[in-house]
Amino acid sequence: MKRIRDNSLGLFFGLLFLIVLVGQAFAGHADFNQQQMAAGMEPVTLGRYLTSASFAADVSENWQSEYLQFFLYILLTVWLVQRGSPESKKPGEQGRDSDEKQKVGAYATAESPSWAHRRGFRPALLSNSLGLVMGLIFVASWLTQSVAGAAAFNEEQLRGLQAPVTWAEYLTEPDFWNRTLQNWQSELLAVASMVILSIYLRQRGSPESKPVGSPHDATGVEG
Template sequence: MKSFIKNNALSLSFFVIFLFSLVAQIYFGKEEYNRELAENNAVSVDLKSYLTSGHFVESTFENWESEFLQMGMFVLMTISLMQKGSSESKKFDGTDEVDREPDPNKKDAPWPVKQGGAILWLYKQSLTIAFFLLFLISFVLHFYGSLDDANTGNALKGEPMQTAGQYITDSRFWFESFQNWQSEFLSIFAMIVLSIYLRQKGSPQSKPVDASHNETGE
């Protein structure tokens, strides 16, 4: 058990923080949603009903959507685009380890590498594919939740319901998306640029403390 925790400490730590944050979001989100319902003289909902409400689905997946888009774009763009001096960029000179062709004879090489062909091609792109697939799933769920929440508000106000075709061009939906997207792209920009000049001893996201500002890559 100790070795498992040691070997997976980084992912486990972030997953625990994620679960804590999700529980806190659910608690405060339910309180906020019921307050909105009370202001419109509607009956409050229990936890089970809240977890299937558009309010919860929209607020959850609009954030996940932007995170997966950010990471997918970052992985894809770092293939060919570089930033002088950044630890987040490939080197300008020489060949990076990530660019070499996979060796099927290498000991403990993953199964797709040994298989070759189309399986290997998909495996070569699998990280980007996974992030964009998660983005698309989150985007659809965000849209569903946002539409449901908007129609809940319309029902409370006695206004007509919107269809999916009408809502896809609604400013509310795209405002929800872009307000998250811009913050994610700003954070990536900050990480790329700040890693040129700033250091964090011991972190693989930073260059060595004594590295030149012009040195590119980890």
């Protein structure tokens, strides 16, 4: 029970993700078959839909926008600040911080990860690992979306007796950028809202909020 409690946040969101993904699969399958029948074609099984380009494109286009949000936020908060936001460093503290503050090299403690004690590429890799992984997942999701989206687009083209396009040609299609930008704008709006609203609004007990009695201009983790 202690292990579950200590990991309850990750477990909860992981379970919620699976529930929502299953819900999307069933709802997407029903919607896909409605479109099939409207076009005078046979409906497909759930298994066939789950391996279709349409399902892959729908899933990956949301994933890539989420990881783009995290990737940009992780990197930009190193150098950019928002006075009064608990999501920001204090003005004047921008940058990568000293080795002492980051507990790297000679300042690493017994509890620090082993690579924090090393020299060479390993501490540098550890120092940038979060941004790198988020960026790689974004790129992988974006590539998956573009490939699956091209296949789904070509299915529609063939149904309409139009010529299919290559992957490179699909990257210039309005369909691709409509799918991409409608997700990007929603994620960027959500980040901007969180950064700005957390200046003036509070959620007692949440690490994403300042203490209720903190002044509006208190920045970072100030109490």
